[in-house]
Amino acid sequence: MGDTRRFEVTAKFIAKNFKPCSVADVAGGRGSLSKELVKCGFECTVIDPRHDQMPGLKAMHRKFNHSLADRFDLVVGL
Numbered sequence: 001m002g003d004t005r006r007f008e009v010t011a012k013f014i015a016k017n018f019k020p021c022s023v024a025d026v027a028g029g030r031g032s033l034s035k036e037l038v039k040c041g042f043e044c045t046v047i048d049p050r051h052d053q054m055p056g057l058k059a060m061h062r063k064f065n066h067s068l069a070d071r072f073d074l075v076v077g078l
Helices: 005-017 032-039 066-071
Strands: 022-026 043-047 058-060 074-077
Touching (some): 005 032, 005 074
Parallel strands (some): 022 043, 043 058
């Protein structure tokens, strides 16, 4: 799984370079990046075919498809 600080570092980078907007967190797993982005004022949706529990987060339990991109201002995948 690696160093979990990567989610905090990535969220800080996004918050520094983008205004709060709607974000697709592609292959977001349990929503670690989304949780950090929500703290910064972003509206996030985790898109992942796994059915991990993500209390308090929006989720789409499916594979990401390019046709979904139009629903979001920013698409992020780690």
